[in-house]
Amino acid sequence: MSGFKTIALRCLLALSISLAIPIARDVGAAETAAPPVAIHFTFDRPLDASMAPFFLAAKDGRFGAEHLGVTFNTAAGSPEALTRLARGDSELALVDINELIRFRDKDNAAPIKAVFVLFNRAPYAIVARRSRGIHLLPDLDGKTVGVADSDLSMRLWPALAQQNGINASRVKFHRISAAVREPILSAGQVDAVAGFSYLSAVNLRDRGVPEADLVVLRYADYGCEAYGFAVVANPAFAAAKPDAVKGFVRALIAGINATVSEPERAAEEAASRIDDGDRNLELERLRTALADNILTDEVRRNGLGGVDPARLDRSIGQIAQEFKFRKQPTAGDIFDDRFLPPVTGRLIN
CATH class of the missing domain: 3.40.190.10 (Periplasmic binding protein-like II)
Structure with a gap:
């Protein structure tokens, strides 16, 4: 009789395991099928070839590989892009970091910070x-x-x-x-x-x-030490989805490296997104921006995306010669480096 009970228990155990496996597979499939994190990305001006790294990152599936669903739109200037970001209409945006510095001085301004600098030198x-x-x-x-x-x-x-x-x-x-x-x-x-x-x-x-x-x-x-265009983040989104911001930055770095390696393809992709875009004109524009603003000596030494806090502080001081701050910000008020990968992951390939 005890032998019969043992066989019965073994049968029940095998049945429970066989039922559990499909359930576990269903849960795993549900997790895999979770929708990507949606990011509405705003450019602060009409499209041009300097934005090619974003377009190649999208075309090459870099955002998708980070489980992000990125859509692009444009605004009529940095102030409008920053306002959209503060309202939560956009999660991320590309703006002139010097306009961000002035924006932060407004009454009740959202604590928006830059998370990645694209133009190491202002244009x-x-x-x-x-x-x-x-x-x-x-x-x-x-x-x-x-x-x-x-x-x-x-x-x-x-x-x-x-x-x-x-x-x-x-x-x-x-x-x-x-x-x-x-x-x-x-x-x-x-x-x-x-x-x-x-x-x-x-x-x-x-x-x-x-x-x-x-x-x-x-x-x-x-002698102007200003940085240029930078990716800025909605503070609530950055706090709630830090991994999404980090993933976006990694994808953008891959897009920059692809642009440097294949400028012709990058210009073609940019031109295809511009009304009446001229590939040759955009290629010349892209090469100029890469040489003058993106691939500087500082970037080649220290990697893409970051800032030298002392330099950023000095550039804020230069802004203060024209703009009367109520309280002059510091580099830490403007730039957040927590979303950058290590330097080895930001060097130009």
Whole structure:
């Protein structure tokens, strides 16, 4: 009789195990089928080839591999992108870090921080014509510079002028629409225009202005220490989904490395997302941004995405020469390095 009981118990045990296995498999399948983390990503301006690393990361499945569902949209400037982020309409955005610094000084501003710096050097520049007698920054004395109302470079002009011994009152600024910035310089109506080096200079060459007649006076070459475009995060999202932010950063780094390795493919992908996009024009734009703003000596030494806190503090001090802070922030108020992989995972391949 005891033998019969033993056999019966063994049968019941085998039956329970066989029933448990499908249940465990069903639970595992449910976990695997969990939807990816949705990220609405906002660019603060119209699309251009400098954003190619994001597009290649998406095309090559890098975001998907991090279990992220990323969609892109654009805003009319950094202030609008930051407002969307603060409202929670976007989880992440690409904005000018210098606008983030000013934004954080507002009443009840959300504690938004940058988590990854794409442009290690700000693209601010004055693009001038040599035929107007301009070769160096001090040559702007007595000249007329076209400036769009939304131009961010003018925010740091006072510090740049002071640092280089330029009498700012002797430089004439002519307010213009951004749409006519390059046309009025090519037509000779002004001596120079303020803008981004990888946009205005490339656009002017495309308009037929001889390259030999163009001089690009990059702020970074004259002592401006500002960083440029950076990925910023909604603080509630970053707190609730830190692994998603880390995954996004890893995917973006892969996208940058792919862009560096295959600039032609990157420019093609960017151009395909731009209305009437010109692959050759975007390739020239991309190469300019990579050389001037992304792959700097600092990045080659220290890796992508991070900041030098002392440099960021100094750049905030340069902003303070034009912008009156109620309480001047520090680098730690603006940049959060917790989402970056180790340096070995951020070096350019």
